[in-house]
Amino acid sequence: MTPPLAPPPEPLWLIAANVVRWRRYGDGGQELRPGTKAYRGGAKVYVIGSRPGGHEQVTTVGPGRHTGAYITLDMATRHLHTFRAALVRSPAVLRREAENDAGQVWDGREEAEETAARLEGLAAELRAERWHTLPHPTPCLCHTCLTAAGAAGVTPA
Numbered sequence: 001m002t003p004p005l006a007p008p009p010e011p012l013w014l015i016a017a018n019v020v021r022w023r024r025y026g027d028g029g030q031e032l033r034p035g036t037k038a039y040r041g042g043a044k045v046y047v048i049g050s051r052p053g054g055h056e057q058v059t060t061v062g063p064g065r066h067t068g069a070y071i072t073l074d075m076a077t078r079h080l081h082t083f084r085a086a087l088v089r090s091p092a093v094l095r096r097e098a099e100n101d102a103g104q105v106w107d108g109r110e111e112a113e114e115t116a117a118r119l120e121g122l123a124a125e126l127r128a129e130r131w132h133t134l135p136h137p138t139p140c141l142c143h144t145c146l147t148a149a150g151a152a153g154v155t156p157a
């Protein structure tokens with residue numbers, strides 16, 4: 001329990017990322033859905049850790065799709081992109097990080113940067129693997145196709 005007059009939590013190096021604008025969905029990945037069920041496309045979230053067994057799922061804190069209030073959520077790494085180290089001062093985010101047992105797997109800026117680079121590569125691999133050789137719908141707005149067209153339109157903050 002946090003005492004009512006606790007001092008603000010210490011800033012912490014986390015990993016920021018953005019939710020893909022659109023993801024393939026449905027039979028053979030022929031449908032497109034905006035963002036994920038819990039997050040809007042383009043939403044900025046913070047990765048606070050990952051579950052045992054690799055980084056295919058990461059634990060995130062971000063603004064929920066419906067209320068905009070912060071939620072803590074395990075989600076597929078492939079639905080995130082533009083991973084980067086971020087020094088977080090937001091008490092709302094830090095409180096959720098402290099309450100979660102996901103546990104960072106990095107310590108400090110340098111390791112956060114290294115982990116962010118690893119996650120960026122892994123997310124791209126996982127996106128490619130998800131639908132194997134099944135063709136993309138036409139036209140397609142998935143992250144791979146958007147970035148291939150140079151139209152991702154997301155500026156890292």
Ligand SMILES: [Zn+2]
Pocket residue numbers: 136137140141142143144145146
């Ligand atoms: Zn596509």
